[in-house]
Amino acid sequence: MHLRCQIPLAPFELDIDASFDARVTAMFGPSGSGKTTLLDAIAGLKEIAAGEIEIGGRVLYSSSQKINLSPQQRAIGYVPQETALFPNLSVRKNILFGASRKTNSNSKAAITLEHVAELLEINHLLNRWTLTLSGGESQRVALARALLSRPELLLLDEPLASLDVALKEKIIPYLRRVRDEFAVPIIYVTHDPVEVLSLADWVIVIHRGRLVSQGIAREVLMSRPVFADLEEDQVENVFRVRFVDSEPQAGRSRTLLDSGQELFIPYMTEPKHRSLQIRIRGDEILIATKRPEAISAGNILRGIVAGLEVVGGEAVLKIDAGDIFYARLTSSAVQRLGLAPGREVFMIIKTRSCIPL
Amino acid sequence: MLIFSLETWHITFFSLAVGLASTLLILPFGIALAWIFARKEWPLKSAVETIVLLPLVMPPVSTGLILLKIFGRRSPLGQWLYDRGVEIVFNWKGVLIAMAVMSFPLLVRSVRTSFAEVNPRLEQIAATLGASALRIFFVITVPLAYRGIIAGLLLAFARALGEFGATILLAGNIPGKTQTLSLAIFSFVQLGKDPEAYTLLGITVILAFASVWCSEWLLKTEKRI
Amino acid sequence: MQNAQKRNAKMKNSLSLLFVFLLLFVVRAQTSAHADEILVAAAASLTDVLREIENNYQYRSKNKIIFTFGPSSTLARQIEEGAPVDIFFSADLAQMDSLEKNGRLEPGTRRNLLSNQLVLIVPTNSKLAIVSPKDLLKAEVKKIALADPAAVPVGVYASKYLMDEGLWDKVKTKVVPVLDVRATLASVESGNVEAGFVYKTDAAISKKVKVVYEVPVDKGPRITYPVAIVKESKRKEAARDFMNFVLSPAGKEAFKKYGFVVVE
Numbered sequence: 001m002h003l004r005c006q007i008p009l010a011p012f013e014l015d016i017d018a019s020f021d022a023r024v025t026a027m028f029g030p031s032g033s034g035k036t037t038l039l040d041a042i043a044g045l046k047e048i049a050a051g052e053i054e055i056g057g058r059v060l061y062s063s064s065q066k067i068n069l070s071p072q073q074r075a076i077g078y079v080p081q082e083t084a085l086f087p088n089l090s091v092r093k094n095i096l097f098g099a100s101r102k103t104n105s106n107s108k109a110a111i112t113l114e115h116v117a118e119l120l121e122i123n124h125l126l127n128r129w130t131l132t133l134s135g136g137e138s139q140r141v142a143l144a145r146a147l148l149s150r151p152e153l154l155l156l157d158e159p160l161a162s163l164d165v166a167l168k169e170k171i172i173p174y175l176r177r178v179r180d181e182f183a184v185p186i187i188y189v190t191h192d193p194v195e196v197l198s199l200a201d202w203v204i205v206i207h208r209g210r211l212v213s214q215g216i217a218r219e220v221l222m223s224r225p226v227f228a229d230l231e232e233d234q235v236e237n238v239f240r241v242r243f244v245d246s247e248p249q250a251g252r253s254r255t256l257l258d259s260g261q262e263l264f265i266p267y268m269t270e271p272k273h274r275s276l277q278i279r280i281r282g283d284e285i286l287i288a289t290k291r292p293e294a295i296s297a298g299n300i301l302r303g304i305v306a307g308l309e310v311v312g313g314e315a316v317l318k319i320d321a322g323d324i325f326y327a328r329l330t331s332s333a334v335q336r337l338g339l340a341p342g343r344e345v346f347m348i349i350k351t352r353s354c355i356p357l
Numbered sequence: 358m359l360i361f362s363l364e365t366w367h368i369t370f371f372s373l374a375v376g377l378a379s380t381l382l383i384l385p386f387g388i389a390l391a392w393i394f395a396r397k398e399w400p401l402k403s404a405v406e407t408i409v410l411l412p413l414v415m416p417p418v419s420t421g422l423i424l425l426k427i428f429g430r431r432s433p434l435g436q437w438l439y440d441r442g443v444e445i446v447f448n449w450k451g452v453l454i455a456m457a458v459m460s461f462p463l464l465v466r467s468v469r470t471s472f473a474e475v476n477p478r479l480e481q482i483a484a485t486l487g488a489s490a491l492r493i494f495f496v497i498t499v500p501l502a503y504r505g506i507i508a509g510l511l512l513a514f515a516r517a518l519g520e521f522g523a524t525i526l527l528a529g530n531i532p533g534k535t536q537t538l539s540l541a542i543f544s545f546v547q548l549g550k551d552p553e554a555y556t557l558l559g560i561t562v563i564l565a566f567a568s569v570w571c572s573e574w575l576l577k578t579e580k581r582i
Numbered sequence: 583m584q585n586a587q588k589r590n591a592k593m594k595n596s597l598s599l600l601f602v603f604l605l606l607f608v609v610r611a612q613t614s615a616h617a618d619e620i621l622v623a624a625a626a627s628l629t630d631v632l633r634e635i636e637n638n639y640q641y642r643s644k645n646k647i648i649f650t651f652g653p654s655s656t657l658a659r660q661i662e663e664g665a666p667v668d669i670f671f672s673a674d675l676a677q678m679d680s681l682e683k684n685g686r687l688e689p690g691t692r693r694n695l696l697s698n699q700l701v702l703i704v705p706t707n708s709k710l711a712i713v714s715p716k717d718l719l720k721a722e723v724k725k726i727a728l729a730d731p732a733a734v735p736v737g738v739y740a741s742k743y744l745m746d747e748g749l750w751d752k753v754k755t756k757v758v759p760v761l762d763v764r765a766t767l768a769s770v771e772s773g774n775v776e777a778g779f780v781y782k783t784d785a786a787i788s789k790k791v792k793v794v795y796e797v798p799v800d801k802g803p804r805i806t807y808p809v810a811i812v813k814e815s816k817r818k819e820a821a822r823d824f825m826n827f828v829l830s831p832a833g834k835e836a837f838k839k840y841g842f843v844v845v846e
Contacts, residue, residue: 422659425659425660425663425665426663429660429663429664429665430663430664430665430666430814431662431663431664435663435664439664444666446660446663446664446665446666447621447650447660447665447666447667525652525656526656526659526660529623529650529652529660529665530650530651530652531621531648531649531650532648532649532651533648534648535650544626544629544651546764547626547629547762547763547764548626548629548630548787549764549767549787549788
């Protein structure tokens, strides 16, 4: 996908030039930086002063070639932040609203109502009215509606913003399923690094209308210019692990990281899919320069300091333990332990700190 | 004290019939214009809005005079119509046009507010889902605004029933042919025939009351979506 | 000369009437297909009398007469703009003159048929001693209602009369201009004004006013109700027919009955 556009947008102008080609591209940045405007521009709902928008070889907009496809012609599925479900239609009618559109979609699986309803677990909602739905249910219905219009691109604008943490963690798997089942590229707007890390392959960072950085999710997020904008507890780690077995008596389950190391997570019954995502908050990782003994934490992982960013009284430590970890410390801790790149360290992570997504 | 003669009923039914016809006539134009006002912007928009609202604020007699000039036989339009056998002045068609012109701004205002209250995001998303502008209008916008539309129609109807100044100038006060409730009340008052006047007044009040009451009720129960 | 004309007119009228009678008897069976509908525009004050005349006319002709009543100025304006009026019966000369000047009248059809009598009215329960226009100078008379002396015929005539009597300058500060005759009657009825001027035919409308002074016809202003056929009328024959009936003795009787003064 190739995206270049200039949109006058008070109080600043949106000026983006980015090219990417990924299954899920996250658009990351603080609120008010123009992300929604950008999505609107891509969908054809906002006027662009100048630029080009091209997806998979199709030119949606080009000021030089004087092309400007109407929203109807762009084959884009849009799930806006407020879901915008049609209150005068039932859930089923909402979902099927765009289903009759003819597009030459090259999705892996044929998109049918039954399939999507099952995937997103909304079968029981089909005959309900949209105003009676909860936040999470609305999101899934809006997603289903976008999917059934057989889009060639999905735009999700902060789909989990209005949900509480528990609900968020419930819905991320649905999004992952959508990503895996249908071959539709997704642009996912969010200001939450967890969502970025758990869903996206690629991230573009937008700040006050400008493209600040883009690249592979993990690296970009923890880089300095991005980190400086993050809120307090947003140093996050998200790993893909493989479930091995459970030890009910011990209250834990065993998983394996990509590097082959073991990671113990709180006890869970055997999941349907062996592949899980685990989230560990950066400030729940303790660092020691000597391997600790007789300690309660369930995970002790050895690694080498690969990077260190100090911003005021806070520091973010990048540790290479086969997998890359990010831990958050105070700068006094860094000083006290004499941490610097190349140093050997031990990460102490409680079992309970490893949260399956 | 009240007089319910054949004439009374004739005047009432005539007024109702032409009032209804006038409201139906302005319905498509009013809704279309209201939608354009609610959703579109263009350089001379305020000028157009003002022109549409003029009959609401100008003395009805002035509006009637303008209509008379437009449709009278002396004007190009009037002559053109007359040659084709269509007479507007002193005819029920004149009543229709006077009612339509005077009630039009009320309809547009009411419906425009209702359309403006429909979240534009809904229409935008419908567009991304492939719906044509017409489909969006009839399947999303109108159903969400229908209360305001009906309220506007009722208000326009009530206004049409009460119309006097423009009617008397364009259609004349011809008993049995163009005499509406308002014109008849005026005539009876002028002649000192109070019982007849009060009868018709009572009928007018009941009709207008019912229309406006329903209109207000509809607007109150309209939910913000 | 005038007498001869009058006699001629009378003869013509009688002959026309006879002709109409004969025509009716002869052609009655067929006329339903040829019945014309003519539109008569008339000042509101003529409503009742014209309706009675039309009622009588129905026995003599299959033509249908429809009326439009209103202020003479409005009617004149509508005729000016090409409204399909066949006969115009105005409450004052100015309107008819202006139409004639613009060539809107059928030549030779205009008649200054009627006149009216100006009367001074007071509320029925008035305690003031008002018996003549001079009494309007009294201090107890604080307000006098007049239908817009600048535009409405009766108001114009009343103010002219007061001017001729040398009273206008002294009473004009007391004058309350109101919308029309009906408003004049209403304000006198309510007692908001102590006196008002209307036509004799109008005073009969209200039971809550009484006439205290009738301006003598020869001393008062020359009030004239002209009538004419409109030039663009498409049904001139029928119009003439009705006009002749209006001008006939039967018609004139009706006018007199309602309190109008017949001039011709």
